[in-house]
Amino acid sequence: MTHAQNQSDKVRTAVIIVDHGSRRAESNEMLHKAASRFAADSQYEIVEPAHMELAEPSIATAFDRCVQRGAKRVIVFPYFLSPGRHWTEDIPALVTQAAHRHPGVESLVTAPFGLHPDMNAIINDRIQRCLQNASANKNQLSPPGCDICHGTPGCQFATDESSDFPNR
Structure with a gap:
């Protein structure tokens, strides 16, 4: 792969780091810091934080921002320790809803931290x-x-x- 192709892939692929969301601003701010640190250390130029519920930005808002910034593929990382209903059902459903508003944009959901x-x-x-x-x-x-x-x-x-x- 050439440098130009590699740069193109990085711009086209976005990452959303999503947590549960909280009514506590401090908890939500921690996700924003985690997303900022990941963006600084990763190869991805488009990284957005999102909260599944209770706080903004939502998954839909973060997905929209990724597409506005040029993403053609959005990878969603559940910032969760264990696989559970949020990972197997809720987050994929919310990602699917967000993706329907952007035909032609691929969406993927990764596994949570788990037993990495x-x-x-x-x-x-x-x-x-x-x-x-x-x-x-x-x-x-x-x-x-x-x-x-x-x-x-x-x-x-x-x-x-x-x-x-x-x-x-």
């Missing part, structure tokens, strides 16, 4: 960072590494001995 081999490394990384943050002096700012606790006094998810709930 890299999940073990991610789990281990999160555990190690949590342990580092939990051992930090509570009077000092937590070390960089935890997306949630960074810049706060100690680990925000460490439990104290008198409570079953995280220190929040």
